[in-house]
Amino acid sequence: MENKRVEMTKGMESKIKDMETALQAIQAKFVELEDVKGSGAEAVAGLQAKKAQIQEEMQLATDLGEAELLLQQVEDIERKEGLQTAINNGQAVRKAGEMDELFKAFFAVHAGARTIFNVLDKEYVETMSIRSVDEDTAKVEGYACKLNTSFGVANSLLIDAGLVPQGAKFYGKVHLGQSILVSKGGALKREMVQLQRRLSI
Secondary structure (H helix, E strand, C coil), rough: CCCHHHHHHHHHHHHHHEEEEEEEEEHHHHHHHHHHHHHHHHHHHHHHHHHHHHHHHHCCCCHHHHHHHHHHHHHHHHHHHHHHHHHHHHHHHHHHHHHHHHHHHHHHHHHHHHHHHHHHHHHHHHHCCCCCCHHHHHHHHHHHHHHHHHHHHHHHHHCCCCCCEEEEEEEEECCCCCCCCCCHHHHHHHHCCCCCCCCHC
């Protein structure tokens, strides 16, 4: 029985490592997305500033030839601005598509980890003793915390990346408002503490 528990614990820890690795990949891709958006916005802002400067010079132009040359420069900058915006959008869409695949991988691993957690929690509750209650509940609650926190971070990144709107209920087949995991060991621990008091152990 102890071997089963040890094997299940190893399986849970392996799933949590896989989940954390998948979440780190999402976070890295999100940083790339933000960098792409930032550098693209910077390029557009630079073009807009240059256009504003030329438009000011055009208002001060004293002859038609100079004004036409400046107008041509403004039109050229507007064309470049449109192209830069299209490039920015294309890069953002590509990065979002890459993130979509990473999110699917994360949620698949997370779902597997949830399943293992529920089985592991049941096993710990069934095999818990007064001697091991503190250690066992701390371990299982730690797993629940990691699963819940990772899911919350992924959910926030989904919204920040623009893949789902705030308040969305689903991402593909994943329910984004799923209940948090809570170990049943906490309730058993309270019962054991009461038993210890009654027995004066």
